Amino acid sequence: xxxxxxxxxxxxxxxxxxxxxxxxxxxxxxxxxxxxxxxxxxxxxxxxxxxxxxxxxxxxxxxxxxxxxxxxxxxxxxxxxxxxxxxxxxxxxxxxxxxxxxxxxxxxxxxxxxxxxxxxxxxxxxxxxxxxxxxxxxxxxxxxxxxxxxxxxxxxxxxxxxxxxxxxxxxxxxxxxxxxxxxxxxxxxxxxxxxxxxxxxxxxxxxxxxxxxxxxxxxxxxxxxxxxxxxxxxxxxxxxxxxxxxxxxxxxxxxxxxxxxxxxxxxxxxxxxxxxxxxxxxxxxxxxxxxxxxxxxxxxxxxxxxxxxxxxxxxxxxxxxxxxxxxxxxxxxxxxxxxx
Numbered sequence: 001x002x003x004x005x006x007x008x009x010x011x012x013x014x015x016x017x018x019x020x021x022x023x024x025x026x027x028x029x030x031x032x033x034x035x036x037x038x039x040x041x042x043x044x045x046x047x048x049x050x051x052x053x054x055x056x057x058x059x060x061x062x063x064x065x066x067x068x069x070x071x072x073x074x075x076x077x078x079x080x081x082x083x084x085x086x087x088x089x090x091x092x093x094x095x096x097x098x099x100x101x102x103x104x105x106x107x108x109x110x111x112x113x114x115x116x117x118x119x120x121x122x123x124x125x126x127x128x129x130x131x132x133x134x135x136x137x138x139x140x141x142x143x144x145x146x147x148x149x150x151x152x153x154x155x156x157x158x159x160x161x162x163x164x165x166x167x168x169x170x171x172x173x174x175x176x177x178x179x180x181x182x183x184x185x186x187x188x189x190x191x192x193x194x195x196x197x198x199x200x201x202x203x204x205x206x207x208x209x210x211x212x213x214x215x216x217x218x219x220x221x222x223x224x225x226x227x228x229x230x231x232x233x234x235x236x237x238x239x240x241x242x243x244x245x246x247x248x249x250x251x252x253x254x255x256x257x258x259x260x261x262x263x264x265x266x267x268x269x270x271x272x273x274x275x276x277x278x279x280x281x282x283x284x285x286x287x288x289x290x291x292x293x294x295x296x297x298x299x300x301x302x303x304x305x306x307x308x309x310x311x312x313x314x315x316x317x318x319x320x321x322x323x324x325x326x327x328x329x330x331x332x333x334x335x336x337x338x339x340x
Contacts, residue, residue, distance in 0.1 A: 038083035038291045040113055042066060043298075043307060044074050044332055046325030051332065053077060053088050054323075055116070056307075058291065061319060067118070072107065076130075077330050079113075080137045083291060085164040086111045087140055089124070089132060100147070101128050108132075108142065110166055120166030128155070133189040138164050143186050153179045159187065195235045195242070200271060202233055202244065210244065210267075215274055222276070223267060227253065231264070234290050241277075241312055242269040243295055245286040251338040261335075266297050268310065277315055287329040294318075298328040305333050 038058075045054045052068035067074075072090035079086040092105040106124035111117070124130070129145040142160045155176045161169040176184040193202040200214035210223035210230055223230075228246035235242055247264045255261045264286040268277040280286070280297070284305060288297035293312040298305060305326035309319040326332045 040116070041079060041083065041289065041291065041296065041329075042077050042086045042088065042111065042113075043321075043327055043329050044077050044088075045323040045327035046303075046332055047323055051325075054327070056321065058294065058309075063321065066116075067109070072105075075103075075331055076132055078132060078134060078140070079289065080134045080164070082137055084113055084137075086113055087132070089130070089142075103127060103130065106130060106144070108140070108162070110140070110162075110164060122162065122166060124160075129183065129186060131186040131188070135161060139169065140164065141187065141189075145183060145186065148175070151175075153177055155183060157184045157186075191230065191233050192235065193233065195239065195271075196237070197239050199239075200235075200242070202230070202242075204230060210246070212242070212269070215271065217274060220274065222269060223265070226265070228263075228265060231286075232288065234288070236290055236312070240270065240272045241290070242271055243267065243288060243290055244269075245288060245297075247285060249285070249336050251336075256335060256338075261301070266295075268295060268312070277312070278310065284328075284333045285330075287333070289329060296329065298330075298333060300326075301333050301335050302326050 040055055040057050043054050043056060045052065051073050053066045053074050054063050055066040056063040069090070072092055074088050074090050076089040077086065087108060087110045090107050090109070091103040094103040096102070104126050106127065108122040108124055109118050110120040112119045124142065124144060127144040127146040130142065132140065132142045135141040140162045144158045146156045146158065148154045148156055155178050157174050157176060159172045163169060195201065200212060203211045203213050205211060207225040208229050209221060209225050212220045212222050223246060226246065228248040231245045231247040233244040245264060245266050249263055253263060256263065261283040262281060263283050266280040266286040266288060270277050283300040284298055286297055286299065288295060295310040295312060296307065298307050300306060303326045305328050307321040307327055307329065308317055311318045321327060
């Protein structure tokens with residue numbers, strides 16, 4: 001999964017999970033062209049007052065609750081590119097204290113997607129901000145900003161690296177005075193601007209328009225100036241397709257509180273045909289993943305959020321996944337709270 005490095009800046013309390021049985025939900029089976037090496041993915045969803053991790057099977061078009069705990073709430077889900085390992089992060093409580101967000105008792109769970117077993121559970125502790133992503137296929141990167149009780153004007157940023165087998169590779173910590181410099185920026189996942197075969201690359205001009213370099217046309221404009229910035233990029237393993245997203249969730253976006261906000265766009269481009277297959281605009285973050293010839297992406301916010309499956313072969317949407325209360329690939333997308 002092209003895991004978007006979004007920090008967890010909690011603006012409101014998170015409902016605790018209620019336990020549930022693993023009931024399978026069937027969706028119309030309309031597509032079977034999925035490689036045997038990657039047939040399942042995890043996602044975050046809510047049913048009633050619960051917020052848990054769910055498992056979707058691409059072969060059967062079924063989903064079921066994979067994990068929940070009445071004392072923990074799932075806030076982040078990630079998957080590596082081979083789709084062999086996923087992880088999810090939970091907290092026992094989150095909200096605000098004054099003007100600052102907080103979360104308590106964060107935990108990292110690592111899942112082997114081949115056996116569908118939780119291989120490891122690691123404690124991450126308390127903090128005010130957290131970001132996580134795959135540094136590479138075998139390394140999970142996590143950074144946490146923590147307030148210091150003995151030095152109320154300081155924030156400790158801790159950077160952790162774990163293997164997918166649960167071993168800690170490294171740990172770094174640095175102290176910042178946020179009254180002088182603000183909160184320290186959290187690390188972000190590197191965007192893959194070069195194609196796997198190195199024949200194409202993504203470039204940005206001074207107005208953040210997205211350009212494709214390489215191929216017959218040498219340079220092609222893919223996305224013009226829109227106020228949205230390049231967010232995530234994926235090149236298909238067969239070298240035929242480019243998928244990328246652009247996002248604008250800033251306070252300057254005047255559509256944030258509209259019934260149908262324009263916060264993100266997803267672009268699906270055929271490298272072999274040198275043509276745009278689909279542009280999907282609208283709300284949400286447009287988190288996405290590519291498994292075989294299927295693009296999976298989420299859309300919209302809160303209880304209106306949902307997950308779509310788009311077939312590259314058929315060039316059309318083949319499935320929409322909806323859960324009461326919403327769902328998303330990394331989390332249930334929520335609008336940022338700027339006090340608007």
